[in-house]
Amino acid sequence: xxxxxxxxxxxxxxxxxxxxxxxxxxxxxxxxxxxxxxxxxxxxxxxxxxxxxxxxxxxxxxxxxxxxxxxxxxxxxxxxxxxxxxxxxxxxxxxxxxxxxxxxxxxxxxxxxxxxxxxxxxxxxxxxxxxxxxxxxxxxxxxxxxxxxxxxxxxxxxxxxxxxxxxxxxxxxxxxxxxxxxxxxxxxxxxxxxxxxxxxxxxxxxxxxxxxxxxxxxxxxxxxxxxxxxxxxxxxxxxxxxxxxxxxxxxxxxxxxxxxxxxxxxxxxxxxxxxxxxxxxxxxxxxxxxxxxxxxxxxxxxxxxxxxxxxxxxxxxxxxxxxxxxxxxxxxxxxxxxxxxx
Amino acid sequence: xxxxxxxxxxxxxxxxxxxxxxxxxxxxxxxxxxxxxxxxxxxxxxxxxxxxxxxxxxxxxxxxxxxxxxxxxxxxxxxxxxxxxxxxxxxxxxxxxxxxxxxxxxxxxxxxxxxxxxxxxxxxxxxxxxxxxxxxxxxxxxxxxxxxxxxxxxxxxxxxxxxxxxxxxxxxxxxxxxxxxxxxxxxxxxxxxxxxxxxxxxxxxxxxxxxxxxxxxxxxxxxxxxxxxxxxxxxxxxxxxxxxxxxxxxxxxxxxxxxxxxxxxxxxxxxxxxxxxxxxxxxxxxxxxxxxxxxxxxxxxxxxxxxxxxxxxxxxxxxxxxxxxxxxxxxxxxxxxxxxxx
Numbered sequence: 001x002x003x004x005x006x007x008x009x010x011x012x013x014x015x016x017x018x019x020x021x022x023x024x025x026x027x028x029x030x031x032x033x034x035x036x037x038x039x040x041x042x043x044x045x046x047x048x049x050x051x052x053x054x055x056x057x058x059x060x061x062x063x064x065x066x067x068x069x070x071x072x073x074x075x076x077x078x079x080x081x082x083x084x085x086x087x088x089x090x091x092x093x094x095x096x097x098x099x100x101x102x103x104x105x106x107x108x109x110x111x112x113x114x115x116x117x118x119x120x121x122x123x124x125x126x127x128x129x130x131x132x133x134x135x136x137x138x139x140x141x142x143x144x145x146x147x148x149x150x151x152x153x154x155x156x157x158x159x160x161x162x163x164x165x166x167x168x169x170x171x172x173x174x175x176x177x178x179x180x181x182x183x184x185x186x187x188x189x190x191x192x193x194x195x196x197x198x199x200x201x202x203x204x205x206x207x208x209x210x211x212x213x214x215x216x217x218x219x220x221x222x223x224x225x226x227x228x229x230x231x232x233x234x235x236x237x238x239x240x241x242x243x244x245x246x247x248x249x250x251x252x253x254x255x256x257x258x259x260x261x262x263x264x265x266x267x268x269x270x271x272x273x274x275x276x277x278x279x280x281x282x283x284x285x286x287x288x289x290x291x292x293x294x295x296x297x298x299x300x301x302x303x304x305x306x307x308x309x310x311x312x313x314x315x316x317x318x319x320x321x322x323x324x325x326x327x328x329x330x331x332x333x334x335x336x337x338x339x340x341x342x
Numbered sequence: 343x344x345x346x347x348x349x350x351x352x353x354x355x356x357x358x359x360x361x362x363x364x365x366x367x368x369x370x371x372x373x374x375x376x377x378x379x380x381x382x383x384x385x386x387x388x389x390x391x392x393x394x395x396x397x398x399x400x401x402x403x404x405x406x407x408x409x410x411x412x413x414x415x416x417x418x419x420x421x422x423x424x425x426x427x428x429x430x431x432x433x434x435x436x437x438x439x440x441x442x443x444x445x446x447x448x449x450x451x452x453x454x455x456x457x458x459x460x461x462x463x464x465x466x467x468x469x470x471x472x473x474x475x476x477x478x479x480x481x482x483x484x485x486x487x488x489x490x491x492x493x494x495x496x497x498x499x500x501x502x503x504x505x506x507x508x509x510x511x512x513x514x515x516x517x518x519x520x521x522x523x524x525x526x527x528x529x530x531x532x533x534x535x536x537x538x539x540x541x542x543x544x545x546x547x548x549x550x551x552x553x554x555x556x557x558x559x560x561x562x563x564x565x566x567x568x569x570x571x572x573x574x575x576x577x578x579x580x581x582x583x584x585x586x587x588x589x590x591x592x593x594x595x596x597x598x599x600x601x602x603x604x605x606x607x608x609x610x611x612x613x614x615x616x617x618x619x620x621x622x623x624x625x626x627x628x629x630x631x632x633x634x635x636x637x638x639x640x641x642x643x644x645x646x647x648x649x650x651x652x653x654x655x656x657x658x659x660x661x662x663x664x665x666x667x668x669x670x671x672x673x674x675x676x677x678x679x680x681x682x683x684x
Contacts, residue, residue, distance in 0.1 A: 059614075068614055069586075069613075069614045069615070069616075231609060231610070235609075250612045250613050250617075251613065252613060253609065253610050253613065256609070256610060261605055261606075261607050261609075262605075263603055263604075263605040263606075264603075264605075264606060264609065265603050267573060267577075267595065267598070267603075267606065268573070268595050268598060269621075270592045270619055270621035271411075271592050271593065271594060271595065271621040271622070271623070272401075272410055272411045272621070272623075273411070273621065274411075274620075274621045274622050274623055274626060275592075275619070275620075275621045276618070276619070276620050276621075277612055277617070277618070277619040278616075278617075278618050279611075279612035279613040279614070279615065279616045279617045279618075280613070280616050281613070281614075281616055284616060
């Protein structure tokens with residue numbers, strides 16, 4: 001068989017503000033691959049089906065000399081993130097053609113993986129769409145699960161405030177909190193998103209662009225459990241309206257990734273209200289929760305106990321746009337890029 | 343016996359910046375008291391010996407309509423804080439003349455306490471100066487003890503950074519950390535103070551007014567345990583130089599009490615480095631630690647295992663100056679006001 005194109009999304013330059021498609025990242029289809037003859041050297045050839053687009057990718061778009069919790073992208077190389085692919089050929093006895101692998105992939109169509117130790121073979125007995133495995137049953141869902149069970153320490157009667165409530169992490173947290181019987185306040189950035197967070201059970205749902213977070217928390221708080229995906233002004237409002245002993249689960253601060261830092265005025269609430277702020281990276285806690293997560297969550301999705309929405313772009317050439325949309329909050333639900341149909 | 347003057351330090355007006363003696367507080371000696379005939383109605387007449395001046399008093403100098411963790415001072419009434427007094431007369435069978443009581447006192451010379459349930463009779467078998475019981479064996483010492491044992495979660499090899507290191511809380515924390523074998527970095531605001539924190543064992547001691555905290559932490563960090571008494575720019579430097587999983591013990595933020603808030607740039611380190619920030623008020627945890635504290639600490643002081651320095655002003659009319667000194671960091675050691683000799 002003749003070689004086929006192996007299009008890739010390359011990291012092109014470090015952005016100063018928002019990451020721009022065609023500038024921060026460029027789509028390149030100059031490489032080809034011969035799927036029948038490419039040497040595997042004991043590895044696995046995978047056709048990538050879907051890759052995930054997440055807020056944290058912005059942090060990897062930095063000068064590679066700056067250290068952080070996750071590796072920087074390399075200029076001229078494909079960006080990478082969680083995805084699902086199907087095995088086309090294998091010289092590794094633990095997987096066979098047709099198996100589906102979840103793990104970190106470069107943003108390209110085909111890849112030879114020399115080592116699949118960090119990948120997971122997905123059984124998918126519930127026959128969920130593969131894209132679900134990078135969202136609600138992937139890293140974002142795991143983030144919600146780990147953060148909640150490790151740090152929320154929920155008490156009867158606690159009020160929970162969730163930001164980015166329609167996103168894959170926030171919407172999962174809302175539903176977990178409702179399963180535990182809490183009053184849930186949740187915010188999002190459009191009327192559509194607010195409708196969705198109402199549908200999944202939020203008791204108080206509002207559009208933070210048209211309604212003051214401060215006023216909502218003044219009326220509906222104080223807050224015992226704050227799930228922070230956004231930081232900045234919203235964190236400030238949550239600090240001011242925190243209940244004594246509240247837990248702040250610091251999952252992300254997307255409002256601060258692309259602009260000058262907001263001056264948080266109410267940090268003294270940490271002392272005054274005896275708050276506990278817990279930052280976390282899902283991977284650090286996953287060994288403790290992974291089996292439980294994969295045992296519990298796919299069934300909950302299949303039975304409709306955990307709902308989600310997805311914003312799928314078809315074609316890897318649109319991944320740069322998906323990245324920008326996520327940073328600007330213009331996606332509606334979990335952002336994924338469908339690289340190939342199976 | 344003729345009535346005697348009962349001088350008082352009154353809260354006069356809410357300050358906007360630093361609390362000014364003669365303006366924020368005024369000393370008033372217009373009241374008198376007849377020590378022999380003042381009716382006790384089942385209570386206790388106490389001669390106040392020493393009162394404590396602490397950073398947190400600034401927070402009580404607010405409009406009383408603003409809620410916070412501790413009660414606001416009342417305009418026209420004496421300010422109040424921890425102190426030690428000696429019983430002159432008692433109609434309460436649980437104490438007798440000559441007993442010493444530790445608890446919350448108004449800043450005045452004599453007081454009739456209708457109820458002493460919240461006071462502690464001090465045995466003082468080690469014959470420590472009474473002033474020690476409002477400092478290293480009082481609320482500040484308890485703050486260090488509770489914060490360390492509740493939240494530090496020290497691991498072998500941890501690096502500890504302590505701010506306001508010559509103060510009664512900071513110096514206690516330094517010595518606890520050294521007793522546990524940690525490397526201790528500590529800062530203070532004058533050369534004298536730096537000498538003291540070296541003397542009590544800090545491995546790295548520096549004057550934050552002449553040496554960059556950022557540079558010191560860059561060289562000597564990262565920090566596993568940060569004891570925050572100051573907030574603001576120092577907190578920012580500690581965030582940036584935090585080790586993965588570090589614990590931040592948020593005890594106070596004195597740099598922010600008298601001025602516009604500093605823009606903390608590195609809050610994202612909470613997520614990135616998976617930090618745990620714990621705010622606390624000593625009183626919330628004291629029931630768990632109080633007996634242990636009074637059993638252990640006086641002996642450690644008497645044996646010189648825990649050292650402290652004290653900045654004593656003699657005369658209640660100087661209490662307003664002591665309050666300002668503490669807010670400006672001009673005290674040298676624990677600030678106390680000697681109201682009367684016994």
